[in-house]
Amino acid sequence: MTDDVKVADKTDSLTDLKETDEDLRLPSVVEPAHFPVETIDTEARHQTPAVGQRATRPDGRLHGLGQTKYIDDITFPNMLFAKMKRAGISSALIKSIDTSEAEAMPGVAAVLTGKEIPVNSYGPSYQDQPVLADERVFHAGDPVAAVAAVTEQIAEEACERIKVEYEPLEPVYDPVEAMKDEIKVHPPHSNIYATKRIKKGDLEKGFAEADHIFEGVYSTQMIEHVPLEPHASIAQWDPNGRVTLWSSLGRITLGRADIARTLDMPINKIRIVGTIVGGNFGGKNEITTEPALALLSRKTGRPVKMVYTREEEFIASTTRHPFIMEYKTGVTDDGMITARKVRLVLDGGAYCSWSETTLGKACILSAGPYNIENLLAEAYCMYTNKTMTGAMRGFGAPQVCFAYESQMDEIAHKLGIDPLELRMKNAFHEGSASPTGQVLQSVVVKDSLEKAAERFGWKEDGQ
Amino acid sequence: MKKRGKGMGCMWYPIGFTVMANPSAATVKVNEDGTATLITGTVETGQGSLTVLGQIAAEELGISTDDVHVVSADTDATPMDTGAIASRTTYVTGNAIQLAAEKAKNILFEVAAPMLGVRPNQLEAKDRQIQVKGFPQSCLPIGEVAAHAQNGAGTPALGSASYNPPTVAMDPETGQGKPFSTYVYATQIAEVEVDEETGEVEVLRIAAAHDCGTAINPMLVEGQIQGGISMGVGMAIQEEMLFDDEGRQINPNLTNYIMPTSLDMPDLEVDIVENFDPTGPFGAKGVGEPTAVATSAAICNAIYDAVGARIYNLPATAEKVLAAIKSKDRSDRQKYLPAE
Numbered sequence: 001m002t003d004d005v006k007v008a009d010k011t012d013s014l015t016d017l018k019e020t021d022e023d024l025r026l027p028s029v030v031e032p033a034h035f036p037v038e039t040i041d042t043e044a045r046h047q048t049p050a051v052g053q054r055a056t057r058p059d060g061r062l063h064g065l066g067q068t069k070y071i072d073d074i075t076f077p078n079m080l081f082a083k084m085k086r087a088g089i090s091s092a093l094i095k096s097i098d099t100s101e102a103e104a105m106p107g108v109a110a111v112l113t114g115k116e117i118p119v120n121s122y123g124p125s126y127q128d129q130p131v132l133a134d135e136r137v138f139h140a141g142d143p144v145a146a147v148a149a150v151t152e153q154i155a156e157e158a159c160e161r162i163k164v165e166y167e168p169l170e171p172v173y174d175p176v177e178a179m180k181d182e183i184k185v186h187p188p189h190s191n192i193y194a195t196k197r198i199k200k201g202d203l204e205k206g207f208a209e210a211d212h213i214f215e216g217v218y219s220t221q222m223i224e225h226v227p228l229e230p231h232a233s234i235a236q237w238d239p240n241g242r243v244t245l246w247s248s249l250g251r252i253t254l255g256r257a258d259i260a261r262t263l264d265m266p267i268n269k270i271r272i273v274g275t276i277v278g279g280n281f282g283g284k285n286e287i288t289t290e291p292a293l294a295l296l297s298r299k300t301g302r303p304v305k306m307v308y309t310r311e312e313e314f315i316a317s318t319t320r321h322p323f324i325m326e327y328k329t330g331v332t333d334d335g336m337i338t339a340r341k342v343r344l345v346l347d348g349g350a351y352c353s354w355s356e357t358t359l360g361k362a363c364i365l366s367a368g369p370y371n372i373e374n375l376l377a378e379a380y381c382m383y384t385n386k387t388m389t390g391a392m393r394g395f396g397a398p399q400v401c402f403a404y405e406s407q408m409d410e411i412a413h414k415l416g417i418d419p420l421e422l423r424m425k426n427a428f429h430e431g432s433a434s435p436t437g438q439v440l441q442s443v444v445v446k447d448s449l450e451k452a453a454e455r456f457g458w459k460e461d462g463q
Numbered sequence: 464m465k466k467r468g469k470g471m472g473c474m475w476y477p478i479g480f481t482v483m484a485n486p487s488a489a490t491v492k493v494n495e496d497g498t499a500t501l502i503t504g505t506v507e508t509g510q511g512s513l514t515v516l517g518q519i520a521a522e523e524l525g526i527s528t529d530d531v532h533v534v535s536a537d538t539d540a541t542p543m544d545t546g547a548i549a550s551r552t553t554y555v556t557g558n559a560i561q562l563a564a565e566k567a568k569n570i571l572f573e574v575a576a577p578m579l580g581v582r583p584n585q586l587e588a589k590d591r592q593i594q595v596k597g598f599p600q601s602c603l604p605i606g607e608v609a610a611h612a613q614n615g616a617g618t619p620a621l622g623s624a625s626y627n628p629p630t631v632a633m634d635p636e637t638g639q640g641k642p643f644s645t646y647v648y649a650t651q652i653a654e655v656e657v658d659e660e661t662g663e664v665e666v667l668r669i670a671a672a673h674d675c676g677t678a679i680n681p682m683l684v685e686g687q688i689q690g691g692i693s694m695g696v697g698m699a700i701q702e703e704m705l706f707d708d709e710g711r712q713i714n715p716n717l718t719n720y721i722m723p724t725s726l727d728m729p730d731l732e733v734d735i736v737e738n739f740d741p742t743g744p745f746g747a748k749g750v751g752e753p754t755a756v757a758t759s760a761a762i763c764n765a766i767y768d769a770v771g772a773r774i775y776n777l778p779a780t781a782e783k784v785l786a787a788i789k790s791k792d793r794s795d796r797q798k799y800l801p802a803e
Binding site for chain 1: 469470471472473474475476477480504506507508509511513514517518519521522525526527528529531535536537538539543544545546547548549589590591631633635636637638639640641642643645646648649650651652654668670671672673674676677678679680681682683691694695697698702703704706709710711712714715716717720722732734736737738739740741742745748751752753754755756757758759760761763764767773774775776777778
């Protein structure tokens with residue numbers, strides 16, 4: 001902010017605030033649209049039958065021309081910009097939050113804390129995540145207050161002036177350590193917040209039938225979705241008490257129910273408009289800032305927008321679960337799998353989010369696409385004081401696939417069987433029973449193995 | 464010295480999600496000129512789902528992709544949808560759309576039957592016409608039938624429907640049950656080059672053969688596979704969120720969190736495995752997530768083939784690969800779980 005900018009004084013009336021807005025507003029740059037007006041359609045879009053056509057996407061042309069309107073491109077008259085104060089400490093009790101200095105700042109329209117949220121918790125499975133932390137901090141990226149101001153810069157500066165007093169608590173970061181439940185992330189609840197078990201056949205008998213036993217421990221890392229467009233929303237509370245949210249949310253029906261719950265409002269008073277989303281990959285499957293923005297809009301009577309920074313995208317959105325995976329597999333001399341035992345430990349981060357689903361899918365899929373009569377798979381998901389893990393493209397499958405396919409490779413090399421042949425021997429076929437006893441249909445594992453091997457030149461290659 | 468190796472990864476993946484019902488609903492309206500409007504609560508998140516869903520409605524009505532306009536993602540106006548999640552959109556939302564379009568089509572058949580002097584069940588919708596099965600010379604343009612349905616018969620052609628995948632609850636003790644309606648299958652094979660002196664891995668090419676049931680739009684399926692592989696490459700050798708001793712992230716930015724750019728991408732050879740699932744819309748299943756599943760396994764198996772070093776702990780960064788080459792033991796396997 002430069003010195004010559006006129007600012008509203010501490011007792012800012014709406015008029016003063018309006019003047020501040022106008023002074024701070026950047027000159028509007030209206031770029032004329034430079035694109036051919038006639039549309040180009042590929043032949044495939046006009047063909048019948050429609051299924052099987054390589055039809056182009058109608059949104060592709062808008063993306064290519066830079067004409068797509070993402071939330072960051074959308075603006076409304078008198079719109080405010082929100083920022084959130086992040087805890088920066090991974091486990092602590094909140095003793096006090098002093099927002100007075102931030103509220104007194106010129107250009108700040110409203111400050112919101114967790115105490116003002118009607119039901120300050122959410123989550124798709126368990127409602128263990130606060131919209132704004134008000135009593136306790138569970139990971140360093142937790143928001144503790146939100147500010148709406150006439151510019152993003154003022155909102156950010158106001159966040160810095162919010163004073164939070166913490167009483168630090170002993171944190172736990174390692175999921176194996178967390179499993180002991182000596183330090184609880186969400187007391188009195190156990191850190192082991194979800195488990196899954198798949199049992200089939202007779203494990204001992206299966207291992208007894210094996211000529212070779214292979215054991216290995218595999219682990220994977222925490223990964224961020226990194227969508228090009230970060231999480232973004234605009235909230236507008238209208239004088240009839242109805243709120244409209246433009247959001248990058250990927251599941252608006254369930255999101256609306258979650259928002260209604262946090263705001264303690266009837267569902268029909270909430271409208272969510274799903275905008276064009278610049279990448280989701282599972283990371284935008286739950287609400288984030290929407291309830292706080294709705295309440296800031298109610299407090300100010302103005303539309304409020306918030307777009308995550310890239311850093312917030314990392315520290316405050318969901319991520320891919322790190323896995324620790326223990327595999328024990330019994331195999332005969334000719335490469336037939338007789339038994340497999342799997343134990344999975346998932347680092348579930350500070351909140352459940354989609355961990356329960358991830359755990360379930362990982363457990364079901366953990367034996368691989370192979371006929372294994374004797375199987376035991378057990379999976380545990382742990383709270384830790386780290387960024388929450390949740391849905392991400394593959395829901396636990398990439399992690400277990402890394403483990404079971406690495407071990408398949410070890411088996412192949414040890415037994416001197418070609419890796420392709422080993423998989424062909426054990427692969428599901430039409431009518432195979434899955435680990436959960438489901439009779440499988442439209443099974444083409446072997447076709448995919450053969451097709452990929454043929455395309456790659458697996459057999460010709462002399463390596 | 465740089466050494467080359469090859470490795471494969473094979474996988475299966477379910478369509479839709481378990482734990483609770485995950486339905487979708489849809490409405491299809493046929494306009495007076497024979498074009499149609501599809502109303503769905505799903506969100507386009509960049510994967511091209513609205514194009515594919517439009518193709519499903521078009522196919523049921525016998526019209527083209529361009530004849531269908533898709534309206535989506537407004538909770539005030541569009542029917543419920545469980546969302547763009549769990550690779551379920553083509554399969555679950557697609558089934559709802561096919562059922563909704565069928566209802567609209569049946570209204571067209573009711574209206575067209577007396578015009579053509581046949582029973583409604585003798586009719587089919589094909590090439591923008593309502594025609595008699597086995598005698599296509601007897602036909603009416605779909606627009607003429609739709610206009611008559613609305614302005615003559617007073618029964619505008621529209622339909623709404625919902626779909627939820629049939630599942631069987633899992634036994635809590637043994638996990639036995641039918642958690643998902645259907646699954647897809649895939650294999651990816653990677654060729655890598657490993658620098659023995661630095662441990663650096665370059666992924667040279669990946670052949671990917673994926674099942675998605677019927678490919679409603681093969682171009683978009685290929686796009687999903689290519690994109691999924693890019694995420695798989697990142698998981699295999701580059702991406703990792705790191706924390707300091709106090710639980711704060713140390714690389715929450717794209718300078719220090721390394722992910723693949725177009726320059727890191729291997730040559731991709733993508734095949735769609737021919738398949739048909741009788742429970743999917745026109746035989747389709749799904750493809751979004753499975754594309755990112757097998758890549759890291761294929762790459763790490765190729766690293767082993769190249770230099771004999773087994774990676775147990777992702778990502779296979781140059782440091783880790785070099786350490787594994789030097790020790791060739793299982794030193795990075797020490798992170799054992801506590802005894803049961």
